[in-house]
Amino acid sequence: MAEARKESRPQTFAHRLDAIISQVLSAHRQAQPGRLQIVMTGGEIESLSGSLKCLEALHRAGYQLRISFSHSASQSAVKAGCQLWNLKRGGAARFENPRIQSQPADFILLFLPSLSLNSLMKIASGLRDNVACEWVFYALGRQKKVIATLGPECTATWLPSALRALIARHIATLQQYGVVVKGSQPVERKDRLIALRDVRLMTPGQSLYLDRNTLITPAARDELRRWNISVIQGR
Structure with missing residues (x-):
C-alpha cells in the first residue's frame, strides 16, 4: 500500500x-x-x-x-x-x-x-x-x-x-x-451545511477547511472520500 x-x-x-x-x-x-x-x-x-x-x-x-x-x-x-x-x-x-x-x-x-x-x-x-x-x-x-x-x-x-x-x-x-x-x-468555506451538490463543485484532491459547527451530509462525506478531498474542521 x-x-x-x-x-x-x-x-x-x-x-x-x-x-x-x-x-x-x-x-x-x-x-x-x-x-x-x-x-x-x-x-x-x-x-x-x-x-x-x-x-x-x-x-x-x-x-x-x-x-x-x-x-x-x-x-x-x-x-x-x-x-x-x-x-x-x-x-x-x-x-x-x-x-x-x-x-x-x-x-x-x-x-x-x-x-x-x-x-x-x-x-x-x-x-x-x-x-x-x-x-x-x-x-x-x-x-x-x-x-x-x-x-x-x-x-x-x-x-x-x-x-x-x-x-x-x-x-x-x-x-x-x-x-x-x-x-x-486549500479552500475555506463558511457554509453551515455541506451537501452532495456542494462537493461536486469542488476540485478533486484539494483540502477543505470548515468551521467546527458545519454539518456534512452522509452522501457528501462519501463523495469527499471518493474525490480524495481532505476535510479539516474545528479551526
Missing part, C-alpha cells in the same frame, strides 16, 4: 502541472517567446517528473530557459535530473548562479515549479534569505508575473491540521503579493 502511494504522487503532481503549463504558454501566446526565469526549490524527488514535463513543454514552445537552484535543490536529485534533461536536449536551458546579484530583469516571467514548504513559508513571511525569496521579490518589484506550483510538502494530506491551516494562510499571502499559485490549493 505504501509503495502504491509513493508511485501515485509523481503522477498527481504531473497532472497538476498540466494547468500551469497551459497558463505559462498562453500568457504570452500573442508575443514572441522570450526568456523564462525558473527557480527550483526543495529536494523532493516526487516532484521531479512533473517539473521536467513542464521544462520540456516550455522548451518545445521556444522559450529560453534560465534555471537557478536553491541550496536544497542543488544538493538533491532535482538538480541532477534537470542536468540530465538539459544534456539530452543539447543545452536547451542555461543554469545560472543561484544568487540574483545584478542580473538584468530581461525575463518575461518567473516560474517556481513544486515550491517547497520552506520557501513558501519564507516568502510569505517576507524573508529574503534564500534563492526563491530573492527571485520572487526581485520579480514582483519589477512588475514581472510570478507563477508557482505547490510541491508535495505543501499538499500532503497527512500533515497535522494546524500546519495545513498555516499553509493555507501562507498561500493566501502569496496571492495577495500577486503570485499566481497553482495546484491543490
